[in-house]
Amino acid sequence: MAQAMTHHEHGHAHDHDHGHEHHEQLKVLGFWIFVVTDCVLFGTLFATYAVLMHNYAGGPTAKELFELPGIIASTFILLTSSFTSGLAVLAMHKRNVKQMIGWLIVTALLGLAFVVLEVNEFAHLVGEGATISTSAFLSAFYVLVGTHGLHVTLGLFWMVALMIQLKRRGITPVTKRKVTNLSLYWHFLDVVWIFLFTVVYLMGVM
């Protein structure tokens, strides 16, 4: 369906150039609305966590489990990757494909480091006997933090696919819109992490 649309628009490229731009703008708005619905998803998971965060059921507490150094590292890694994805967008508007793909690679590597740290953290926690079925607190914790990690992982696949497309097609209105959406998504994930860091980890060790 989307494929057919693009072909159709290419056929009328000359007289509909402005319409095409406008269409891409509309798709960015559509993506904003998706981001808002994703906010609501995280909102419900945060609400669940806030309600269950002290229900340890005799299991380990947040204070006993969380180790801040690794979390601080994750926080700065994700924050930096949010910044570098912005630099990729800047390079895109300067029509510098090489620089743009370069910053996207940096962003993806930082994102990968973040996911690796998170998987390690989860493996470490499970090793200590703190699994998803240990207590209501841990169920809420794994679902909330895991959902964020899954989003970052998904973003990584998206980023790699987009880099391949950029290499093949260069900067077109379509790839431009896709990179704009990806960077929006990436900033959004950083914002969610700020709240995870504050509510789950900082309040957990207090």
Add this chain to the structure above:
Amino acid sequence: MSHHDNHVHSENHGSLKSYVIGFVLSIVLTIIPLVLVMNNVMSGGPLVITIMVMAVLQLFVQLFFFMHIREGEKPRYNVQALILGAVIVFTIVAGSMWIMTFNI
């Protein structure tokens, strides 16, 4: 018309300066709560409120300096959608926490 729009477009994505300012502000707003929590400067309610305020400030830093929410085409449907989302999230989170305080 088309020309004018294109001009607005090119102003749409901020500059290196705005990204750097946003990045530095985000780092500062991450370090402040971290120091407060690790050094036990405050405790209990005031500390929770302070670090939540820092998190919300950082949300706005990202929205303005990274996501360029001010600079979109008018009318800004994205901002309207975002405000609706914020109302829903606030209702769900605050409502859940409030009603569960009765669960004793």
